Amino acid sequence: MPRRIVLVVNPTAGRGRAGRALPGVRARLEASGDEVAVVPSTDYAHARATMAAAVAGGADVLAVMGGDGMMHLGVNACADQASATPTLLGLVPAGSGNDLCRGVGLDPDDPVAAAGVVADGSRRDLDLMTVAGRHVGAVLATGFDALVNRRANVMAFPRGSSRYTVAALAELRVFSPLRYRLVLDGAPRELEAMLVAVGNTSSYGGGMRICPAADPADGWLDVTVIHPVHRATLLRLLPQMTSGRFARHPCVEQLRARVVRVDGETADGAPLVTFGDGEQLGDVPVDAVVAPEVLPLVVSTAR
Template identity: 45%
Template sequence: MNIALLANPTAGKGRRAGLLPAVQERLRADGADVVMLGGGSAAEARERAHRAVADGCDALVAMGGDGTVHLGLQAVAGTGVPFGIVPAGTGNDFAVRLGLPASPVAAAGVAADALRDGRSRAVDLARVSGADGTAAWFGAVLAAGFDAFVNERANRMRWPKGAQRYNRAIVEELLALRPRRYRMSLDGAVTEFDSVLVAVGNTESYGGGFRIAPGADPSDGLLDVVVAEPLGRLTLMRLRPRVLKGTHVLDRRVSTHRARTVELAGAGITAYADGERICPLPVTITCVPGALTLLA
């Protein structure tokens, strides 16, 4: 067996980089040849992952956080090439919601054993098409409201570093908070509304355990859409802790929907999925049943 290993040693602030040799050893345990896919940038890593799949690797395994997994998904989605996930980031939302072990070495063992035994699980993915020509896949959640604005602002900042930059971006976006006008189509049924938060989930959570779309099931062929009415700063921040438990959807100001295809438009809004910048709205998001062949 030929396994291509896409690893990001800086994921999770590098806390699990020292486990890379043990992960490689576990993947090789049954005689597999493990090829490391390096890359000085996300673009290079993505290119090498695509090349490994095109060259006929037997499996692609991603070791890192949701961003590394997101890169791997772009290469394997819809191809039938088995995909393994070794969670080594901070949040690991996609891996958690798929029920994979939290231990990187244990997760590598799950992938290796599944490949040896010819065992896999079909998992839905979401495909995003942007009006600007962007095409991408995601496994967890697409954000197109407050949380997307926070990500966009944080990515523009040069100071401070780390988590403090994100916290500063939250404060600044709260000060700038205002409802945005959206146009949304759910399987052809069109509505227009003002909102401060719109999220589309293939699985439940993002941001390290925030269950924004509780009940989202990556095997039901549907996307879960969560929309919050225009909310004030204090109300939004009071609602935010409830997202950790998924109880925010019980609030009368939050509505939920399910659809196979979601079209979303809004001026000046950039979509983020799996924590990665995708493209400005408008976008079309489609659930593709079984697009991922997961080693599990």
Template identity: 45%
Template sequence: MLAVTAHDHPPAPPPDAPVAVLANPTAGRGRHRDVLPRLLDRLGTADRPVRLLGATTPEQAEAACRTAVADGAAAVLTVGGDGTVHRAVQAVAGTVVGFGPVPAGTGNDFAADTGFPADPLAAIEVIVAALRAGRSRPVDLARMTGADGTVRWYGAVLAAGFDAVVNERANRMRWPRGPRRYDLAIVAELARLRPRRYTLRLDGEPQEVDAVLVAVGNTASYGGGMRICPDADPTDGLLDVVVGGRFDRRTLMRVKPHIYRGSHVRHPLVRSYRARTVELAAEGITTYADGERSLPLPVTVTAVPAALRLLR
């Protein structure tokens, strides 16, 4: 098991180090435009300078967070959903820099599963109180390594089955815009649904499975509250792996609603595992981590205990 220790960390930021804020103005379809001004106002009580990060693309957002950490930020806060969290995590993983997610997106699974209030204004109060008290709590992250050595971190869930395939198709579509594009992608992929052969290696123990759904969770949920890995605990140093086997279209659609409650794991075609390191391979799959397009299979995913310092 790979742990993040004090020896791995740079010195703690000084008391006057700034707090960097990454805000996604389009998160949650713009429902929470008032959140950023409220956050900036409340940060004024934490006695630290505030640096608002500018970015117009996800790549720029990630780069801005990395620069802020390299420049000595005491904390990075995000205003947005899981995609915004994902970009910031690439910068703060494995450091002593505090992290606070203000849940203002369509999907806020990481914030919810790590104990932050669903109401963004209430989450701000939790984060600001932690900053003022100098308090943070460690949680695990998942570190993913691709075949070419590329490393990515994620906080919630890695999708590597039907949901990843649907996301990939939806991202290739130019019409229609909005949620209907995703709905059409589901219909298209259901029409060609077939189990794929996966090679799994769990803490070195190999097995091959034919599956439609494969998820590797640090936390329980993805997709805005779907509890795909319902027993995942981001403080146990382990990854939860949920595999949905040879589902046909009708069975898959019957099982899907159960994922919101986590009861799908009782279906006879579903298997659950727990491991520190997961090696996963299959043909033609691009994974999605925290809802963001990530690495193609094969990948190796490792649970890294205490890799993130949450401001709560």
């Protein structure tokens, strides 16, 4: 029996990459014999409302095409459904980062192949983390990384993932270690650090593997702490995040927990800011809590 697939797409994602790839993605979905409705989003609020309506209307699959912001909306639309036959989430990467897609085994550079997964794949229920009343699929950033994200979001140039590199260099010039108060599964810690990242999947910022061992099906959150180092050392570590090799440095500590409370402030006393899936979530304190098997996702049968 044909399924009903609602494809919500941000045609401007990836500097227009999504709009250019849409005909091939649509053709691949329709080749499966399913009923496909394509809804181009006009803005963030429209995309969120369209996804909510697709789930409430009983669509078999909500396919989301765009960058990590669109994926964040799709995750929150499809998580925690009470129905025995929930709407499944399908991911089609077409943005500049595509980190959630990386984390669930999709090729971040091939939207048509991802559409094939939506068309031919099977259901798998994956973990998320809940933070500030929202679900996060990839990584919670709270330190230097969050400040870089905030700076990058207001930059008009350059476009794409390279703006994170430029933002990181600019932030590094004025950055001082942050004061953290953490509680990991009930165990408190106070420390100074460059950043504390909490991962459900491994990467953020367009492929920076900040939590290299994170697995969205193991029931745990991975926590990476980068302890205070000279700015030049942090600069040397940044390129190694793409491979995850940075984690071998003595300044890096990796932990696991099911509940992580993050609190603290900058050197000048301002509260730390938090980002999840690249979206600003607000200031600390926040609790990141693993939510096991709450996301019904379409994944490749080859996994």
